[in-house]
Amino acid sequence: MSPPARCKVPESVLVVIHTDALDVLLIRRADTEAEFWQSVTGSKDTPAEPLPVTAAREVREETGIDAHAPGCVLADWRLQNRYDIYPRWRARYAPGVTRNTEHVFGLRVPAGVPVRLNPREHTQFAWLPWRAAADRCFSPSNAEACLLLPRFATGVAA
Known part of the structure; x- marks a missing residue:
């Protein structure tokens, strides 16, 4: 008998890589035929996992990029989105969990x-310019994060 599948923690990160x-890195989901383009996203492994650890882990898992490599700067934008989990993905969570809190980095x-x-x-x-990236994102919170990039990416060209 295989062990029961672990339920996802309903707290996640959205990481706008730029x-x-x-220019923003977007990635196309493999679990759908639709054109679902997004930034890196992912849930905490445990409720106690620090959000910056989640962000760096998800970036490495999904893109192979080391968020702590020279020239890389990971920043917590201190923004949160609370939204309904898409019905197609609710089975990944504990019974009755329908909402997720997403932290933007x-x-x-x-x-x-x-x-x-x-x-x-x-x-x-x-890799797309930030406005074009926002237009391609399937998630409204992801599109909004791309549009906020010039405000949060201090010290770079706007």
């Missing part, structure tokens, strides 16, 4: 940083 020029990376996708999670990636 360059100094405000930015990760500035050097232009040309290599991206290595986890093929179980994502099939393609694209």
